[in-house]
Amino acid sequence: MTALKKYQRLECPGLWRETPQDQRREVQVRFGDATLILVDPKSGAALSHWSLPAIERLNPGEGPPLFAPGPDSSESLELDDSDMVEALDTVRAAVKAATARPGRLRGFLLAGTAAVVVAGAAFWLPGALVAHTASVVPLALRAEIGQYALDDLARVTGAPCDNQLGLQALAGLSERVFGPVDTPILYVLPEGVEMPLHLPGDVIVLPRRLIERANGPEAAAGAALVERLRSRAEDPMIPILNHAGLRATFQLLTTTDLPVEALRGYGEARLRAAPANVPDATLVSAFETAQVPATPYALAIDPQDAQMTRLAAADPYKGLAPSPLVPDEDWVALQGICGG
Structure with missing residues (x-):
């Protein structure tokens, strides 16, 4: 790409x-x-x-x-x-x-690396194999793998909420937080998702509770902001390849095929995975740059968590009234995104 x-x-x-x-x-x-x-x-x-x-x-x-x-x-x-x-x-x-073969995920991997890997695979550490394979997966294939992972996740949670007015409001919230260029795609899943998560292809999944139980869009905006930080800190392909296993990872690198069945069960595993830690200073800086209050997010995630307590205390917009993230009518539409 x-x-x-x-x-x-x-x-x-x-x-x-x-x-x-x-x-x-x-x-x-x-x-x-x-x-x-x-x-x-x-x-x-x-x-x-x-x-x-x-x-x-x-x-x-x-x-x-x-x-x-x-x-x-x-x-x-x-x-x-x-x-x-x-x-x-x-x-x-x-x-x-x-996607030249039905039932397979295919991509433009660097062909020259395949011969090197074949020659030295027996001596290559598993972590290095996974990291190298993730580094050469192109955008088109990343997005496709992310979609397959989302489909597997939806087997547990139900299909993403798709009220059209709510989707428009969600797109508007994403652009407000991240800007008009390189904007991630946000999804809200109807059940089973308690914490935000991210997938390859710049996909961010938000829990329904962060919207329907909130007094405004700030908690959802903060969740999307933090998940983007996590996706940039560690390549989201790595946990997928770890789940798929070394054989599937090696097959992806050397033949440009990743068996679809290798992703089976990843959705459930992703729901159980603990979120990666983000340094306090990085969190505060991100909220300040995006002009998003941090306190609603911190309280919605876990008001008893030590890091969330520190984040709320360091909120750059604490006690201030920044401009609304989205118009009131968009917030109302967003609250109905799972309402059909």
């Missing part, structure tokens, strides 16, 4: 339909690192986030080009900007090459 770097910060207008029954709506389309962001050109509010590897062309060979964020989505996007269409076609070609 290195070739896609030239498209970063690419923007163009487009015509978006939320459902086939809706009128086309003008949007501003932003090409990010792993997502396509659809924005209201008048208000600047994010309307939808699409995972780049999931995007499909609905009318190949016909015009104007029409895209959707997946085979089961009700949304569609009409584009006539040649640069944006080229960028999306490049993504689709990369994903097609990465």
